[in-house]
Amino acid sequence: MNADHSDQTTVLEPEKLDLKPPGMFKVLLLNDDFTPMDFVVAVLEKYFSKNREQATRIMLQVHREGKAVCGVYPKDIAETKVQQVIAFSRRNEHPLQCMMEEM
Ligand code: TYC
Numbered sequence: 001m002n003a004d005h006s007d008q009t010t011v012l013e014p015e016k017l018d019l020k021p022p023g024m025f026k027v028l029l030l031n032d033d034f035t036p037m038d039f040v041v042a043v044l045e046k047y048f049s050k051n052r053e054q055a056t057r058i059m060l061q062v063h064r065e066g067k068a069v070c071g072v073y074p075k076d077i078a079e080t081k082v083q084q085v086i087a088f089s090r091r092n093e094h095p096l097q098c099m100m101e102e103m
Contacts, residue, residue, distance in 0.1 A: 023102050024072050024073065024074060025072065025073060026069045026072050027048075027069070028100070029062045029085075029096065030062065030096075032096065034095050040055075041056055042055075046088070047070075070098075079100065081098070082100050
């Protein structure tokens with residue numbers, strides 16, 4: 001908006017853009033009846049930097065509760081993780097599903 005001043009100068013104020021801080025996204029694995037447990041553990045180690053014990057705990061949570069959070073990331077990182085996990089699973093002929101959710 002332009003502010004009019006008595007000395008005839010015009011101050012150009014910055015346009016108010018509707019900016020919000022970049023959100024964080026949970027990346028989740030979903031249960032299915034076919035993907036082997038050891039493959040899910042390997043995914044959690046490879047793409048989410050979990051050790052064997054952490055990976056096993058998350059895999060079992062998915063198996064028992066239907067889904068679990070593997071990690072929390074900025075949007076672009078979360079999108080890449082989802083794509084990588086799905087591509088790796090399909091290359092290995094498993095139906096494992098991975099999704100993201102804004103927090
Ligand atoms: N339910 C699978 C089985 O019994 C194991 C599994 C765990 C699959 C986690 C997917 O995200 C998953 N073999």
